[in-house]
Amino acid sequence: MKRAILTLTALALLATTAQARSWDEIKQSGTIKIATEGAFPPFNVLEGKKLTGFEVTLAEALAKELGLKVEWATQPFDNLLIGLNQDRYDFVIASHGITPQRAKAVDFSNPHYCTGGAIVAKPGGPMTAADLAGKSVAVQVGTTYLENVRKVAGVGDIKTFPKDTDAQAALMSGRVDAWVGDKFTGIDLVKAQKGKVKQGALLFKESIAMAVKKGNSSLLKELNSALDKSLNNGTYAKISGQYFGQDIRCR
Numbered sequence: 001m002k003r004a005i006l007t008l009t010a011l012a013l014l015a016t017t018a019q020a021r022s023w024d025e026i027k028q029s030g031t032i033k034i035a036t037e038g039a040f041p042p043f044n045v046l047e048g049k050k051l052t053g054f055e056v057t058l059a060e061a062l063a064k065e066l067g068l069k070v071e072w073a074t075q076p077f078d079n080l081l082i083g084l085n086q087d088r089y090d091f092v093i094a095s096h097g098i099t100p101q102r103a104k105a106v107d108f109s110n111p112h113y114c115t116g117g118a119i120v121a122k123p124g125g126p127m128t129a130a131d132l133a134g135k136s137v138a139v140q141v142g143t144t145y146l147e148n149v150r151k152v153a154g155v156g157d158i159k160t161f162p163k164d165t166d167a168q169a170a171l172m173s174g175r176v177d178a179w180v181g182d183k184f185t186g187i188d189l190v191k192a193q194k195g196k197v198k199q200g201a202l203l204f205k206e207s208i209a210m211a212v213k214k215g216n217s218s219l220l221k222e223l224n225s226a227l228d229k230s231l232n233n234g235t236y237a238k239i240s241g242q243y244f245g246q247d248i249r250c251r
């Protein structure tokens, strides 16, 4: 918690010092700079030198709609919103859940998908919030999973990892009793591990959105209208179907 508060204070300070690129400036340059993590399959993944994943494909479709080329940047998850407030890129798409705390530091677009944080464990392991009492849990640092696992009454040791995939590995190697992560990531993990782990209860729900620097309303407006178009013209449904076999928009 202390770390989260410090980071947000730092963000708030930085937000007042630099000037984000407005829509007009971006449009004129012809290129939009987008940041993601690249280690959060199937949403944003760096495969060799190529970024892929649902959010990468969606962001590229939005940029195309806006008539812009894309320049990608990758950052550890925990640094993404800090870099945004340092004007290192125009927006972030990295599965950030909209939280009141984050909304103090950045501005969020309309949500680009709805999901939740779910428990995954080996057979016989914890499957519900109540089961987590006294159990060790792996989560990615700086995430809503950490925030919400902390709220579980009696939860045992919480181990944080810079990358979500490392938190999953801790479960697989038996260093923890459970992993809490995205519902859809969990479904993929269960499939990939062929029954070695099972998905349990949804601990919480969240709406996921893109983030722009606080006050960059001209860019936000364009992003929202491009997202709206994609939701209405079949582009979104097609991309979502490609990665999830279903439409994961908020309803």
Ligand code: ARG
Residues within 6 Å of the ligand: 037, 038, 039, 040, 044, 077, 094, 095, 096, 097, 098, 140, 142, 143, 144, 145, 164, 182, 206, 208
């Ligand atoms: N949805 C979670 C959150 O809002 C996790 C996001 C993790 N994203 C990533 N690119 N690793 O904190």
